[in-house]
Amino acid sequence: MxxxxxxxxxxxxxxxxxxxxxxxxxxxxxxxxxxxxxxxxxxxxxxxxxxxxxxxxxxxxxxxxxxxxxxxxxxxxxxxxxxxxxxxxxxxxxxxxxxxxxxxxxxxxxxxxxxxxxxxxxxxxxxxxxxxxxxxxxxxxxxxxxRDPAVPGTVWDSIAAPRLITDGLSLFPADHRLTVLRFFSHHRLPYRQTETSITAKLPDGGSCVARFDDQDRLTDLSMTVSGR
Known part of the structure; x- marks a missing residue:
């Protein structure tokens, strides 16, 4: 606890x-x-x-x-x-x-x-x-x-995102949906959410879908790459 x-x-x-x-x-x-x-x-x-x-x-x-x-x-x-x-x-x-x-x-x-x-x-x-x-x-x-401008900020990384989010949840598991939402909004990704998922539009035109169970725990995070 x-x-x-x-x-x-x-x-x-x-x-x-x-x-x-x-x-x-x-x-x-x-x-x-x-x-x-x-x-x-x-x-x-x-x-x-x-x-x-x-x-x-x-x-x-x-x-x-x-x-x-x-x-x-x-x-x-x-x-x-x-x-x-x-x-x-x-x-x-x-x-x-x-x-x-x-x-x-x-x-x-x-x-x-x-x-x-x-x-x-x-x-x-x-x-x-x-x-x-x-x-x-x-x-x-x-x-x-x-607090130094010599250190750059972060950019969206589709490969690293699942690991970063999962690692974050291992440290603070109180609100899985908030962890995903804040990570998407930090990278300024447009997103829409339902009771069971959050879907974000990625910079390359693809999408990232986070799915949740009935207790709002993250069960899956998948990427779709743009076909363009």
Whole structure:
């Protein structure tokens, strides 16, 4: 059973697949190996010969498996220019996780590395950022949001779409239909929906059909390629 609030679960369902695709784009920009450094005074992250503008999202402490927002960290504070502060948006949307300074994530036992990874991913998707970078420190993992125009956005990929959506559902299974709808709308695909399906028109003229059972769980995702 999830320890996240229903509001956070819905955000996760909406943005898990979107954020996962953006992570893959970011991975193609950063070197696969090499040392990394961060300079929060200038808000930069450097790995190899690549330097990106970042902001601290928060950190996950491995000892007690808790999350501390960057804006709540006494070393920085909510007004620090290199700290991401989603608290105002979280307040408007009624998401308690984004307005609570520290989160107990000891309950999480799922496919992600830890619960903090999910918090960072949902924040990235909600704010439309360019991905999240994790960095280990003694006792935990820090998460940095990339906000740099050097990292491109995502484009529709018919081959990757089923995997991305399925992976998103494995992380946030609360609303399968929302996951599919948000992924289609993120890519600006015109779509129509019925009680049992959502059909999107693809950029090449083909279509993608998502089918659901009587409990609105995704059962099938199929592509039709344009014959033109």
């Amino acid at each position: 999830s320890g996240f609030s229903p509001a956070f679960e819905r955000l996760g369902a909406a943005y898990a697949a979107v954020a996962a695709q953006q992570q893959e784009v970011l991975a193609g920009v950063l070197p696969a190996n090499g040392d990394w450094t961060t300079d929060l005074a200038s808000g930069t992250y450097t790995k190899g010969d690549v330097t990106l503008h970042v902001a601290l999202v928060g950190s996950f402490a491995e000892k007690d498996r808790s999350w501390l927002w960057g804006w709540a960290n006494p070393q920085f504070g909510p007004e620090h220019p290199a700290v991401l502060n989603p608290r105002p948006m979280g307040s408007r949307l009624g998401v308690p996780e984004m307005t609570t300074r520290e989160l107990d994530l000891a309950w999480y036992d799922g496919p992600a590395q830890n619960g903090g990874e999910l918090v960072a991913a949902v924040t990235n998707g909600l704010l439309g950022l360019s991905g999240t970078i994790s960095g280990r420190y003694d006792g935990g993992v820090a998460y940095f949001a990339v």
